Structures are given as C-alpha cells and as structure tokens.
Amino acid sequence: MSKNKLFISFLASLLTITFSLNSSAQSGVEQQEESFSEPPQELTGRVGDVPVYSHIYGAEFMTEQERCDYLLTLDGMKTKEERDAFRAKHQEKIDMLRKEKGG
The missing domain is CATH 1.20.5 (Single alpha-helices involved in coiled-coils or other helix-helix interfaces)
Incomplete structure (x- = not known):
C-alpha cells in the first residue's frame, strides 16, 4: 500500500x-x-410505591418545588464538603420546622 x-x-x-x-x-x-x-412533579414524584425524594431529610415538610430545587442544588455542587455543609444546613432548617409544627 x-x-x-x-x-x-x-x-x-x-x-x-x-x-x-x-x-x-x-x-x-x-x-x-x-x-x-421536566416539571417538579416528574423530578420528585413517585416511582412505583416509593417517592423519588424519600432520601431527602424532612421531605414531608417541603413542597414539590423545594424538593426539586434541593436536588438540583445538590447535584450542582462540586465537592463532598460543599454537599455535606448544604445537607447540614438543610437538616437544621427542617429540625426548626419540626419544632414549630410540633412534629
């Protein structure tokens, strides 16, 4: 050749x-x-009998839009430290909501 x-x-x-x-x-x-x-309901809806957002701490105190924003924000973070800090702050917020609502 x-x-x-x-x-x-x-x-x-x-x-x-x-x-x-x-x-x-x-x-x-x-x-x-x-x-x-996709609309928030599709991102945070149900797959079978299990809610897609069941792994979010305090998801029952959040609206569909809040759950969607939470997942998208968490997904956009680059480091484990950022995600851990975000989750800790979120957990504090949910704990305060629980105390206010008596749950």
Missing part, C-alpha cells in the same frame, strides 16, 4: 472516531437537558 493510501485510510478512521465521539457526547448533553426541563 502506498503512503498516500495509508495516510488517507488513517485520516478517514480518525474522522470517523471524532464524529462518533462528538455525536455521543451531544446526545448525553441533550438527555441531561431534557431531564431538567
């Missing part, structure tokens, strides 16, 4: 890989954007 044919074959393979990686990355971004465009 001549050098030109080898180079063209290599270039074609490289372009094919580049375009396939680019299209799969775009589909992942589009999929994420779709999930955040």
Whole structure:
C-alpha cells in the first residue's frame, strides 16, 4: 500500500472516531437537558410505591418545588464538603420546622 493510501485510510478512521465521539457526547448533553426541563412533579414524584425524594431529610415538610430545587442544588455542587455543609444546613432548617409544627 502506498503512503498516500495509508495516510488517507488513517485520516478517514480518525474522522470517523471524532464524529462518533462528538455525536455521543451531544446526545448525553441533550438527555441531561431534557431531564431538567421536566416539571417538579416528574423530578420528585413517585416511582412505583416509593417517592423519588424519600432520601431527602424532612421531605414531608417541603413542597414539590423545594424538593426539586434541593436536588438540583445538590447535584450542582462540586465537592463532598460543599454537599455535606448544604445537607447540614438543610437538616437544621427542617429540625426548626419540626419544632414549630410540633412534629
């Protein structure tokens, strides 16, 4: 095989890989954007008999919008320390609400 044919074959393979990686990355971004465009009820609703938000401390004291905002805020945090601090502050807020409502 001549050098030109080898180079063209290599270039074609490289372009094919580049375009396939680019299209799969775009589909992942589009999929994420779709999930955040859902209404809060869809993000924090029920899957079968288990509420999606059952892992949120004090979720029963929060509205659908508050649960959605909580999940989106937590998801946007970069470090474990940020998430731990956010959860601790949230837990204090919920504990105060429980005391006020007598629960």
